[in-house]
Amino acid sequence: MTVRWILSILSLSILASPLCAQMYQGRELVKAELLADTNAVVPGKPFTVGVLLRMQPHWHTYWKFSGDAGLPSEIKWELPPGWKAGEIQWPIPKKLLDPGDIQTYGYEDEVMLMQEITPPASLGDAPVKISAQASWLVCERLCIPGSANLSLTLARSTTSSPANAELFARWRKTLPQKPPNDLAVHTTRGPHELSIALKSPAIPKNASAAFYPLPDEKTVAGHPKTEWKKDELIIIVPFETNPPEELRGLVVFDNGTGWYIGSASAQIATPVSHAAVTRGLWTFLLFGFIGGFILNLMPCVLPVISLKIFGFIKHAGQDRQSIVRNGVAFVLGIFVWFVGLALLLIGLKSAGHQITWAAQFTNPYFVLLLSVIVLVFALDLFGVFEIVLPQALMHRMLHSGAREGEAGSFFQGVFATALATPCTAPFLGPALGFAFTQSPLIIMSIFLAIAAGMSAPYLALSIHPAWLRFLPKPGSWMDHVKQFMGFLLLATLLFLLYVLGAERGYEAMTWASCFLLVIALACWMKGRFITLMASRLTKSFVFLLMLALVIGGAFYFIGDKFRSAKIDIVQASGDWQMFTPDRLQTELDQDHAVFVDFTAAWCITCKFNEKSVLESASVRDAFTRHGVTKIKADWTNGDPAITKLLQQFGRPGVPLYVLYPGKSGEPFVFPELLTKNLVLEKLETITRSTIASQ
Amino acid sequence: MKMKSLLITLSSLIAASLFAADVPPVGSAAPDFSLKDTKGQTHSLGQYKGKYVVLEWFNPECPFVKKHYGSDNMQKLQKEAADKGVVWLTIDSSAEGKEGYLDADAANKIMTQWKTKQTALLLDPDGAAGKAYGAKNTPHMVIINPDGKIVYEGAIDSKASPNPADIPNSTNYVKVGLEEAMAGKAVSNPQTKPYGCSVKYKSM
Numbered sequence: 001m002t003v004r005w006i007l008s009i010l011s012l013s014i015l016a017s018p019l020c021a022q023m024y025q026g027r028e029l030v031k032a033e034l035l036a037d038t039n040a041v042v043p044g045k046p047f048t049v050g051v052l053l054r055m056q057p058h059w060h061t062y063w064k065f066s067g068d069a070g071l072p073s074e075i076k077w078e079l080p081p082g083w084k085a086g087e088i089q090w091p092i093p094k095k096l097l098d099p100g101d102i103q104t105y106g107y108e109d110e111v112m113l114m115q116e117i118t119p120p121a122s123l124g125d126a127p128v129k130i131s132a133q134a135s136w137l138v139c140e141r142l143c144i145p146g147s148a149n150l151s152l153t154l155a156r157s158t159t160s161s162p163a164n165a166e167l168f169a170r171w172r173k174t175l176p177q178k179p180p181n182d183l184a185v186h187t188t189r190g191p192h193e194l195s196i197a198l199k200s201p202a203i204p205k206n207a208s209a210a211f212y213p214l215p216d217e218k219t220v221a222g223h224p225k226t227e228w229k230k231d232e233l234i235i236i237v238p239f240e241t242n243p244p245e246e247l248r249g250l251v252v253f254d255n256g257t258g259w260y261i262g263s264a265s266a267q268i269a270t271p272v273s274h275a276a277v278t279r280g281l282w283t284f285l286l287f288g289f290i291g292g293f294i295l296n297l298m299p300c301v302l303p304v305i306s307l308k309i310f311g312f313i314k315h316a317g318q319d320r321q322s323i324v325r326n327g328v329a330f331v332l333g334i335f336v337w338f339v340g341l342a343l344l345l346i347g348l349k350s351a352g353h354q355i356t357w358a359a360q361f362t363n364p365y366f367v368l369l370l371s372v373i374v375l376v377f378a379l380d381l382f383g384v385f386e387i388v389l390p391q392a393l394m395h396r397m398l399h400s401g402a403r404e405g406e407a408g409s410f411f412q413g414v415f416a417t418a419l420a421t422p423c424t425a426p427f428l429g430p431a432l433g434f435a436f437t438q439s440p441l442i443i444m445s446i447f448l449a450i451a452a453g454m455s456a457p458y459l460a461l462s463i464h465p466a467w468l469r470f471l472p473k474p475g476s477w478m479d480h481v482k483q484f485m486g487f488l489l490l491a492t493l494l495f496l497l498y499v500l501g502a503e504r505g506y507e508a509m510t511w512a513s514c515f516l517l518v519i520a521l522a523c524w525m526k527g528r529f530i531t532l533m534a535s536r537l538t539k540s541f542v543f544l545l546m547l548a549l550v551i552g553g554a555f556y557f558i559g560d561k562f563r564s565a566k567i568d569i570v571q572a573s574g575d576w577q578m579f580t581p582d583r584l585q586t587e588l589d590q591d592h593a594v595f596v597d598f599t600a601a602w603c604i605t606c607k608f609n610e611k612s613v614l615e616s617a618s619v620r621d622a623f624t625r626h627g628v629t630k631i632k633a634d635w636t637n638g639d640p641a642i643t644k645l646l647q648q649f650g651r652p653g654v655p656l657y658v659l660y661p662g663k664s665g666e667p668f669v670f671p672e673l674l675t676k677n678l679v680l681e682k683l684e685t686i687t688r689s690t691i692a693s694q
Numbered sequence: 695m696k697m698k699s700l701l702i703t704l705s706s707l708i709a710a711s712l713f714a715a716d717v718p719p720v721g722s723a724a725p726d727f728s729l730k731d732t733k734g735q736t737h738s739l740g741q742y743k744g745k746y747v748v749l750e751w752f753n754p755e756c757p758f759v760k761k762h763y764g765s766d767n768m769q770k771l772q773k774e775a776a777d778k779g780v781v782w783l784t785i786d787s788s789a790e791g792k793e794g795y796l797d798a799d800a801a802n803k804i805m806t807q808w809k810t811k812q813t814a815l816l817l818d819p820d821g822a823a824g825k826a827y828g829a830k831n832t833p834h835m836v837i838i839n840p841d842g843k844i845v846y847e848g849a850i851d852s853k854a855s856p857n858p859a860d861i862p863n864s865t866n867y868v869k870v871g872l873e874e875a876m877a878g879k880a881v882s883n884p885q886t887k888p889y890g891c892s893v894k895y896k897s898m
Binding site for chain 1: 719758792793822830855857885886889891895
């Protein structure tokens with residue numbers, strides 16, 4: 001505060017002096033100066049003034065959104081009545097990184113904050129004095145607030161000529177440009193992030209870009225990421241609070257240009273993955289609708305469909321009104337069932353809190369359980385056996401379903417969907433996985449879409465019974481569809497087995513497959529021998545045998561063999577070394593540049609990055625050329641040492657790519673989606689700066 | 695077929711949901727930690743289950759921290775909390791050699807000089823506790839309820855400035871948050887953007 005006092009006194013005593021300095025330990029940290037781009041004030045004619053802040057080397061002041069820490073600089077004007085000051089024109093700032101994943105936006109060395117000043121149309125003849133108080137936070141390793149009272153006296157004239165032309169021209173070049181007119185901005189809003197898609201021929205394709213957000217006070221924004229999807233630049237801004245309705249921010253390209261963009265009225269989306277974000281909610285609702293429609297073609301629903309179709313035929317002669325009423329009641333039944341399911345999911349979700357899949361995938365037993373479920377559903381689809389509801393329940397449903405009237409139709413709707421469960425289960429499985437990551441609103445919307453899809457044909461038929469003749473005839477093609485889906489599930493099973501193999505070695509994968517074979521055998525026994533015709537004795541015998549097989553198999557293959565299977569020591573492939581904390585430390589102690597690839601077998605993004613970037617010829621060459629040690633940290637099994645390091649970088653999981661320039665110097669954290677250019681460029685700059693510092 | 699794309703979409707959704715989350719959000723369980731205080735005693739969050747706990751990230755060199763200690767604002771808040779039986783843990787996550795790093799002696803000296811009133815000042819030079827909470831500023835404030843859930847995180851008050859003169863005109867989120875939570879109400883501002891200096895973590 002004393003500094004400020006001295007400064008105020010200084011600036012008061014030297015009225016004309018526009019120059020002020022902030023002192024720290026005998027050094028001038030910030031020199032502040034007020035300048036105008038004109039030599040005189042012309043009444044009514046706007047001119048520009050600039051507060052030029054010159055910092056000591058490496059010290060920085062902040063942009064209008066300072067990021068994770070810091071504070072924006074402020075300028076408060078004391079202008080004579082009738083004068084107006086415009087908004088501060090902020091030059092494009094730099095993104096500054098500090099340990100602990102702290103990102104701030106600011107200016108190093110110097111910055112000029114310009115503002116337009118408009119004098120009133122009538123002015124006296126005396127010279128005009130305008131004053132402002134500028135305050136800032138200047139930081140390097142530590143932060144010090146500073147402020148200065150600045151003033152400027154300008155002659156009053158009827159004509160003026162430019163002043164400080166070169167300086168103003170230079171700083172005007174650092175301002176963001178007007179975005180191109182054909183820039184299409186499309187924003188989708190998810191529960192935890194906003195995704196902004198930019199499209200314009202003016203954006204150089206695959207240019208590397210960054211986004212500096214301007215969140216309002218109510219929202220806490222995380223670190224935006226950018227990536228290219230075909231010809232669109234996608235910006236993803238995560239939020240710790242609920243994402244705002246709209247967000248402004250600055251897109252900055254590596255050639256130094258920048259555009260302010262605003263994303264008004266974001267639409268609600270289902271952002272699980274970035275792909276999902278850009279797809280948007282409507283696509284999912286459409287898929288839900290189509291999926292629901294297809295459910296009608298499922299063999300399990302067939303008995304109810306024919307029941308209902310007979311109903312339509314029977315009613316065909318009756319008055320339209322009652323047919324429509326029956327149809328609507330039936331549809332209502334379908335909706336009630338799906339709403340119930342959605343509510344169940346929402347309940348489960350809120351009880352279980354944010355279940356993250358990543359952590360579960362590091363648990364081989366979870367993967368094994370998923371494999372069993374997927375296999376059983378596949379066998380069901382192949383017709384090896386059928387998942388049926390208990391006899392008594394089925395009977396009661398059909399019985400009440402046969403009743404006449406709207407109530408009957410309503411229950412038929414509920415039961416049609418209940419009966420369809422064995423066919424819907426393979427759908428609901430993935431939907432469930434998806435739903436756990438979604439907000440209740442979206443879960444409900446998707447289930448409503450499925451219900452709408454399933455009921456669409458009934459509604460149409462009850463309004464236009466004549467359309468009955470367009471119905472496809474039931475036939476063997478329905479079985480073909482079902483069986484084809486079985487193969488898709490088998491493909492999923494292959495992926496799960498691959499994950500198991502990566503986690504526990506091929507031996508464990510073999511034992512797990514043996515257990516799956518036993519499960520398959522048990523399913524076949526159920527389908528083949530536990531039938532309606534079978535005697536009670538046969539049924540009980542087969543059931544006991546199945547139980548023995550499954551339990552025995554579980555004990556032998558899983559409890560014993562799988563658990564004790566030798567885990568292959570994962571050998572680093574190629575020129576990668578396996579991560580251990582000691583190895584990393586040793587390399588750093590020797591002042592080697594080190595690149596660490598945090599990966600896992602079940603992480604698809606990781607595989608993609610490795611294949612398309614890290615293992616590409618140009619990047620491999622660059623690693624060799626710059627003498628960078630490559631370390632692979634394999635998190636497939638949730639290695640605690642790696643978990644710890646991930647947490648130090650503030651990451652919940654993989655992928656993570658870090659480049660350590662050597663013993664000293666901050667590690668650089670790459671975005672989750674790597675590009676060759678980015679890696680090459682960073683290798684270039686980091687190794688260059690290490691050489692320079694030596 | 696549409697069916698196939700539906701299945702593919704759904705399964706890619708599962709795959710995509712493998713990547714999520716960041717710092718512990720409000721409403722989630724507060725990460726446990728175990729840190730030594732300036733007297734050499736170890737404190738863990740677990741031992742305070744059943745009590746309200748306030749965490750305060752601290753750096754005696756930071757002007758924003760000085761704003762609240764120099765004006766006696768923080769000490770008053772700490773005293774109020776203590777009177778209500780709230781545990782107040784001040785955490786210094788500055789790494790050795792960086793601004794605000796304190797060893798036990800230096801920390802005790804500052805506590806005496808500044809007449810601080812917290813339950814304990816914990817030393818976290820590795821930054822483990824700070825990073826577990828995603829603390830990026832000093833001060834960064836967290837309120838944890840007796841069930842160990844985070845009910846507030848963010849700034850100390852509503853006026854982001856280093857100027858003590860702004861304190862009377864700002865809403866103190868911690869004070870309000872504690873009052874609301876302890877009265878059994880939902881915290882009206884459960885998450886705000888913290889302001890201040892960056893936490894001076896160890897360079898990796």
